[in-house]
Amino acid sequence: MKKLIIDNQEYKSRLILGTGKYKDFEETGKAVEASGCEMVTVAIRRLNIGQDKDSPSLLDVVSPEKFTILPNTAGCYTSEDAVRTCELASELLSGKMLVKLEVLSDSKTLYPNVVETLKASEILVKKGFKVMVYTTDDPVVAKELEKIGCECIMPLGSAIGSGLGIINEFNIREIVENADVPIIVDAGVGTASDACIAMELGCDGVLMNTAIACAKNPILMASAMKHAIEAGSKAYEAGRIEKTLRGVASSPKDGMITDD
């Protein structure tokens, strides 16, 4: 299996975990641990001024010393807002330049705004950011983002939080086959088989949040995702059989007791 290298660091785990929507930090920490992930995403928001000074912060639970923290630009609808958010995130994380760029088109579909995403990618790459970019499953756009210099392309499986899985396997396969940078499916995973399919298609990893955080048992689902990703990854490497329209016997035809 090809190594997964992002911003000069090798990752053994192919799962990137979002930290939103958990019941509390304790559950977040347990899910992160059960998933075996090495990278987690965080959102950048105004500080809740007036909160207890000694109440824990998310980064006390998922420590930057132990995990790669991937700040996102979730909620941004323009390239300007996304770039501003990335710059704040970098200051927050002591100058780290790895970011997840996500520029959305509207709050109803949460579909990526490709025009603004391309614009923001160019600006961020020029500023020296290592951009992991959330985008549509359009192979042409994916290649354009790669040409701009993005570190990693992250096409959607389906809409954010929808749980619809990978809607267009052909596009994801096309993106993977044309890529010279890691391809990570981001968004749409509903259950373990969706993550497994992403890996069977040859993706380098899967990023998910809702499928785990909103499962009835998030910690168990985190573990299921870990195994599904490992299984899919091994299956891709092993190479699946060709599909045939009719049955092909597994047992020998000769030597049957009914042979005369």
Added chain:
Amino acid sequence: MNIILNNESDEVHDGITIEELLDDKKIHTQYIAIEINKKIIPKSSYYKHELKEGDKIEIITAIGGG
């Protein structure tokens, strides 16, 4: 003097530094970043950067997100 702190109006004494403001508000500096009038202020300047009337201050942090 009046400042806008995280989109809310606030009264502070003239010439207050960022460090003093953070202290007043009981804010830990470890996991935050600060922008004043859309310009990022590095942590190393908190002790000397004085706020001015009408400054728009954004203090951000990392929270759960996907």
